[in-house]
Amino acid sequence: MMLGASSLLNGLRSPLPSAHNLRSFGRGTKLMLLSPPLSASASSSTSDQSKSKPWLLVGLGNPGKMYTGTRHNVSFEMIDAIAEAEGISVSTIRFKSIVWKKVLSCFSVMLAKPQTFMNASGESVGSIVSYFHVPLNQVVLMYDDLDLPFAKLRLLPKGGHGGHNGMKSVINHLKGSRDFPRLRIGIGRPPGKMDPASFVLRPFNKKEREELDFALQRGLEAIRILLLEGLNKSATFVNSSQPSELMNR
Template sequence: MNVGASLSSIRFPNCFRCFCFPKPLISLVSSSSSMSQFCVNNSSVTTASVATDASSATDAVAMESVKSKQQHPWLIVGLGNPGKKYVGTRHNVGFEMVDAIAEAEGISMSSVSFKALFGKGLIGEVPVLLAKPQTFMNASGESVGAIASYYKIPLKQVLVIFDDLDLPFAKLRLLPKGGHGGHNGMRSVIKYFKGSLDFPRLRIGIGRPPGKMDPINFVIRPFTKQEREELNFTFQHGVEAVRILLLEGFNKSATFVNSAKTLEQIG
């Protein structure tokens, strides 16, 4: 319904107490009973003004509605371990993916908040928070939970990025929800989300340990030169996947991610 059109069609009837004069448009009339009232000699002017006010009010309400829907940023978290000892290791690919996103989008990660290296920025017009918890992997949820709680971020807008032993090396997998899959960092995040599994996650395959190597020792191993080339190619796909997720939605991003080929497959 067009509020402005409806209001502008209204014409106020004349009454015996209403006196209209050619000039000014609005006159204050006094009667012997000391009654005063405003009188308009062109009702369309008055109703046009009312229509404009009504339209402005409607637009203001609409703008507030849009702002309320956009008030929560996305939180993008990469899991890993702090310290030089773990830089470039398999267990820290979550950190590296967040670094790749920050570099691509021009977001500084130099501040420390909520026990995490922290950054704020935009992807397109979508506000984002980037975080790399510095609590060590097994206590990642302490930092993630605090950020999500402080900014009142709904779980569906918390993307957690982490390494996965069960995925082939350099393979990405985007899921809308799920369990921890034996990953202690994810176990901690779920704990601080009060057991909820309903948040998206981007898994980065690091492959299985060779022979009988202990998985604990495997995940803190660095990458070979060839593996690093493949992984950097994967990070490029991951950055694009995050853009699609925020700007076009989960389904399009999942299709992009889950159908992407690794550098080895392309070669």
């Protein structure tokens, strides 16, 4: 999906909604939670940089109802939350992915959810990047991470795959390059001796659902900052914010 500065970037900063309101993600509620535009000079600088270079925000997951609401699909939820916040519902199937595209103002942003199943995600991502000539520093991969505490986010400018099969596939289809940003969404470690493969397919309990909703909220704000002010400021914001801090505001 391609979003523009007039929507994603021009919302009003407001207090975080209650956990009850956050539960409405995906149910037709538009959340106006993004910050005011930058000053004219900063906005102009950002728009000049992004005018001809699209951004690609990708959530890795598995297609199908049986995987909906599971840990392995939290990044699909992140993509859905961005679309929901902006009221964008028109999508197409291209490059083995659900893709939303919209051009508004000077920003061109695509949202994608590969439908190849997790382990073959790179087939879709590689094709989109190649066809639209997306610079790798404007390809943001979002995925679940067993090594991060539950609902903790971590934004990094580049890195390895960390054993994540979806990221392995993406890196392989980007000719081995690891130089693209990634937003890791913590799902925590499996309890006891549970097989990680089984754990990632488990749904969330009520408390986890509320914590995850706040993490998605924080992720939305991180994306706004990333597009307007750059990766460093976005990483500073998201990497230092804790779910407990947000829930206590």
